[in-house]
Amino acid sequence: MGEKVLMKGNEAIAEAAIRAGCRHYFGYPITPQTEVAAYMSKRMPKIGGTFLQAESEIAAINMVIGVAATGKRVMTSSSSPGISLKQEGISYLAGCDLPALVVNVERGGPGLGGIQPSQSDYWQATKAGGHGDYHNIVLAPASVQEMAALTIKGFELADKYSMVTMILADGTMGQMMEPVEIDDIEIKTVEKPWALTGTGMARSHNIVNSLYLKPDLLEQKNFERYEKYAQIEKSEVMYEEYMMDDADICLVAFGITARVAKNAIAEARAKGIKVGLLRPITLWPFPSQALAARASQCKAFISVEMNMGQMIDDVKLAISCSRPVYLCNRVGGMIPSPEEVLDKIISVSGGAD
């Protein structure tokens, strides 16, 4: 067991990535994720790794592609506007079936937006932010400890399925400090016979490519990728249920808003309202079945988000709109207070009777 230390969420991501065997980081400065790059710039030279501040987010994600093509663990991190710039590269990573870790410490948008925390890139992260049919595995940490744990898990999933894993955090998660314990982990390596390592004159050449000019072939590649996605939806869903056993109302929230929701639940329970929380940890694959299973028990759902209502669509789909789904939200860098969530719970509780 390691010692618990206080770390910022951004630093926890960086340290966990190093423990996971990542030795290549490419990035570009942007608030509120800059600590990831700062940490990497200190540590990488000391462990024989690469820290490179690229000329743009676009260059950074393409450098990630280069390392990923050679079969090594690699990552980049940014915040919302920078992640938009990376979408081209993320689409190529998907089209080339390359594993990589991409971290988005979200801030308010659209456009330059603000620098305060937000969850308004949910759609971009979960619905293919770039062009083409594809998914990323999207992990939503709700504590600094999870920032670390899900980073390690993220690399494992990326390698296992040869695709991008995105950590979808926000400015609060990135900037806050909490006790964290990162054990030295056993790095699970995956064979990558497709990797570009030079033929060594011993095998035919490997090609990493997303171009298929023949439509039937491209269709086939898409079908195969979606078979992989179906497998992931079956076996990799993660979520937390909190006080759900007797809940009449189910809050759905991820990341920082899930923590606010827990405060609100404590206050609502003190008033005798039976409310619980389902916190998706994987945003894709979304815990649809777990939500559906609660639809017969709960009379209403409340999606608590820091956006204009994005995840709420997935909640409605998950329960086939069989119960009312309400939105409790703040945007632009504002964080809903426990009182605001409580007020919504009270109104839904009264209104739904």
Next chain:
Amino acid sequence: MSTLNILFAGFGGQGILFSGKFMAYEGLLADKHVSWLPSYGPEMRGGTANCSVIISDEEVGSPIVDKPDVLVVMNLPSLDKYEDAVVPGGKIFVDCSLIERKVERTDVSVYYVPATGLASEKKIPTLANMIITGKMLKELGFSLDSVDAVLGKIVSTRHQDLLSVNKDAIRAGYEL
């Protein structure tokens, strides 16, 4: 105490975040659940800075302190902004070297600490934050036993010379 919500506020450069970190480690070394959340952005460079610290027997929910049990303020705008947010029965620590007005609330305990003045007298002008933190430790019932251990965690190894002055500053506040 099941949960202690502390809000530190002042100007950037006054060591607001450092004081917060000190208290978060006090909690961690006492085996509590803790969180530390800074304001971030342009205000780091001279504007107002604040920092939420939660020390709790239970898992910390939201890390944002909007209703502090304890408010530590080191400039007037912060007192103006947060005075009303303190819970009834809470404590407010005011750096009275920098804030001339009195706290208007009557349902809270107020401690006027001449932290900045004392710091310049003691030739440690950058450590007013630790003097007021020392006073807070005393009034919240913390002992000084863990100070060495906490400072050891947060003072970087390159600046070990700062350990003793920080300790002196905390003690000075504690003994007020």
Next chain:
Amino acid sequence: MAVVFDKPHALTDATMHYCPGCTHGIIHRLIAEVIDELGIEGDTIGVASVGCSVMAYDYFNVDFVQAAHGRAPAVATGVKRSDPSKVVFTYQGDGDLAAIGTAETVHSAARRENITVIFVNNAIYGMTGGQMAPTTLPGMVTQTSPYGRNVEAVGYPVKVCEMLSEIDGAAYLERVAVNNVANVRKAKAAIKKAFEYQLSGKGFSLVEIVSTCPTNWGVSPEKALSFVDTDMIPYYPLGVYKDIYAEEDAG
């Protein structure tokens, strides 16, 4: 019977898709010959770009990654940083390198990235059917400059070697052509030198090859080759634009 002429080992048996008279085939062959001669086939990783040469990965017997438009130097940076013992080259056209990928080009040079860039300049976007390129000559007619490139409206061509020669990190920059046998020989020597620079860790090397596009220029292959002499080379003079080691040797 003695073999007097053969396909380089570093080329695959795939039939190239290039148009009749296109010089990509010559340039591919030159690169492959250099790879053979330097004995680096097993250690070379290529980065293909977007343009006519997008499928270069099918033609070389070396590991290859296909990059997004303009991003080949960034992808090559990743490959090289992952394993500096590998020989990494990009193969890019003018639209890719000097328009959408200008930033990646300039900054990989500035970083002194130890990679080799093969830059094929034929003054036109070939794959998409002949649009104006960043290197299209003033007055030149293309699909998107139907009245000839009007520099008052769309500005001037980008001279890549000249531009990069001001960048401290660039080690070796040379502009060559492949429009006659003598130029082909010089082009091969330049490509070889660029790879040798990389092998000895000297940093960023780029060989700009003034090339043709008979199809989209709308002329016969023969006329295209003479256009290189009469119009292209006067605007894009051949020669060494930077060779920091030659400068050092001379100094």
